[in-house]
Amino acid sequence: MMVIGLILLALAALPAVLSTINLTVLGRTPLRPAREGTLVSILIPARNEAANIRPAVEAALASRDVAVEVLVMDDGSTDGTADIVRSIASRDARVRLLNAPPLTDGWTGKIHACHHLSEHARGTHFLFVDADVRLSPQAASLLAGHAQETGARLVSAVPRQIMKTPGELLTIPMINLLLLGYLPMGFMRASLHPGFGAACGQLMLMEREAYRASGGHAAIRSFIHDGIQLARLFRHHGFMTDLVPGERLASCRMYTRFTDAWNGFAKNAHEGMAKPVALPIWTALLLGGHVLPFALLPIAPIWPVVWAASLSLATRAMVSIATRENPLSILVHPLTVLTSLAIQWGVLLRIGGIGQTGWKGRCYPVGATR
Structure with a gap:
């Protein structure tokens, strides 16, 4: 049991150490306003977003210290999304409503909408945001300024995640835990290797010429997750990407149920x-570092197990506080990790043509995406 306890302690120590280093690196990241002459195209793909689109567009229009245009791509909405954007555009010439063409074979919906948004954008930088994201007034300027200052051609950030229900607390906290606890930010900034590429699809700014040169969304047309894929694509073409703290740049409430x-x-x-080789490794890392220490505490309260559980909770608390998440996420941390693994294994076991994946009510067979 002592050997098992020491293994669990090592698995819990890994994200604890990486989170401490990563938060230090991110905390020392200076963000500067955009240079004169910068135009940021804020690009919002929208499909049945009547409940979200007005505050999203109004937050984008409140941007300061940089010129912006706001383009909304209505992708076959059957609610009042287009009417809401049209009413805002009638009062502010910076807003344009676009209608997505029919979905082309081989494309996924959001990627298709983002590609067509980019074709209409006039900015020096493209800032793709989801309709449930609320930008802070400084976000567009600071993201563009960081890109200009560092030479990063893609800059992303995780918005502050708003979580109010148990269902949100059992799923969403994994975003920041995985990024901060398992991605070495120092190596990410020192290397162009695509394996270190990471971004959050909710909030991504890209320099226009690099976006065009890399192929942009057209190059990842069959994928669902543009955050991961675009960061790797840029790096494959020799363009640096970066992550910056996002809790003060934007907020997002992804889901309510x-x-x-x-x-x-x-x-x-x-x-x-959820891949056959990767998921068993992730299961060992996450189950061993964040779930088994708590499961073993009542039956084997030896010091390595106690320390492993303590380190796991400390990591969760550190990440939650730094990213301004709901502190209740700390209390349900082991359950959140278990829920995440259950989702991943559920998807993996359905690979082989069974099951569906999609965006905003549009579905594709799992086998149709890479």
Whole structure:
């Protein structure tokens, strides 16, 4: 049992150490306003977003310290999304409503909408945001300024994640835990290797010429998760990418129901952890570092197990506080990890043509995406 306890302690120590280093690296990242002459095209793909689109567009229009245009691609909405954007555009010439052409074979919906948004954008930088993201007034300027200052051609950030229901607390906290606890930020900034490429699809700024040269969304047309794929694509073409702290740049409430959160994370899983080789490794790392220490505490309260559980909770607390997440996420941390693994294994076991994945009510067979 002592050997098992020491293994669990090592697995818990890994994300604890990496999170401490990563938060230090990110905390020392200076963000500067954009240079004169910068135009940021804020690009919002929208499909049935009547509940979200007005605050999303109004937040984008409140941007300061940089010129912006706001383009909304209405992708076959059957609610009032287009009417809402049209009413805002009638009062502010910076807003344009576009209608997505019919989905082309071989493309996924959001990727298709983002590609066509880019074709209409006039900015020096493209800032892709989801309709449930609320930009801060400084976000567009600071993201563009960081790109100009560092030479990064793609800069992304994880918005502050708003979580109010148990279903949200059991799913969404894994985003920041995985990024901060398992991605070495120092190596990411020192290397162009595509394996270190990471981005959050909710909030991504790209320099126009690099976007065009890399192929942009057209080069990843069959994928669902543009955050991971675009970061790797840029690096493959020799363009540096970066992540910056996002909790003060934007906020996002992704889901309000557990079923929506489950399905939302499941749609991206086969492009992330849910692979035959990767998922067993991730299961060992996450189960051993964040679940088994708590399961063993009542039956084997030896010091390595106690320390492993303590380190796991400390990591969760450190990440939650730094990213301004709901502190209740700390209390349900082991359950959150278990839920994440259940989603990933559920998707993996359906690979082989069974099951569906998609975006905003549009479905594709799992085998149709890479």
